[in-house]
Amino acid sequence: MFMGEYNHTIDTKGRLIVPAKFRESLGDEFVVTRGLDECLFVFPNEGWKVFEEKLSNLPVANKNARRFARFFLSGAATVELDKQGRINIPNNLREYGGLEKEVVLIGVANRVEIWSKDRWEASAVMEDMDEIAENMDELGLSI
Numbered sequence: 454m455f456m457g458e459y460n461h462t463i464d465t466k467g468r469l470i471v472p473a474k475f476r477e478s479l480g481d482e483f484v485v486t487r488g489l490d491e492c493l494f495v496f497p498n499e500g501w502k503v504f505e506e507k508l509s510n511l512p513v514a515n516k517n518a519r520r521f522a523r524f525f526l527s528g529a530a531t532v533e534l535d536k537q538g539r540i541n542i543p544n545n546l547r548e549y550g551g552l553e554k555e556v557v558l559i560g561v562a563n564r565v566e567i568w569s570k571d572r573w574e575a576s577a578v579m580e581d582m583d584e585i586a587e588n589m590d591e592l593g594l595s596i
Contacts, residue, residue: 454478455560460570463552468539472558475565476538485546487528491572493542493550494525495558495565501529542567 459472471479475495484501488494496504508525511518528549532540542552555570568576589595 454562455565456562457560459558461556461558462554463542463547463556467542467544467547467552468535469542469552469556469567470537470539471534473538475558475560476534479534479565482531482533485530485532485540485542485567486525487546487549488566490576491550493546493552493567495567496563500563 455475455478457472457474459475461470461472463469479495479497483498484496486494486496505526508522511522513519528546530543530546532542534540542550546552550567551569551572552567553569557568557570557573559566559568559573
């Protein structure tokens with residue numbers, strides 16, 4: 454399970470150090486793709502295979518299902534850690550995520566998210582948490 458928040462920088466070549474805590478679970482090779490909320494999603498290979506299978510089982514006749522699958526699959530890239538624990542994020546994904554210098558990596562259970570620091574701070578993740586928590590019962594989660 455991924456958890457925690459880590460601040461790092463991305464260099465001009467698109468290389469980003471992956472926190473050691475995340476490297477342990479991600480392995481030497483994993484998948485980075487577009488995520489929701491204008492961040493990037495990072496999946497270990499096993500988690501990506503599960504997600505990819507769910508996407509491939511969506512009904513092709515459903516327009517939104519096709520668009521949803523395209524969104525994640527067309528942006529996906531397999532990346533490898535170098536000897537310094539860095540990955541090279543492809544340019545199209547850096548542009549999508551607005552990743553220029555300062556980034557935040559956060560653990561979100563089965564995946565890691567990579568955010569531009571500015572977008573993370575502006576995302577209002579912490580706002581309205583009481584109201585959001587009240588609605589989690591509908592999804593089967595109660596605290």
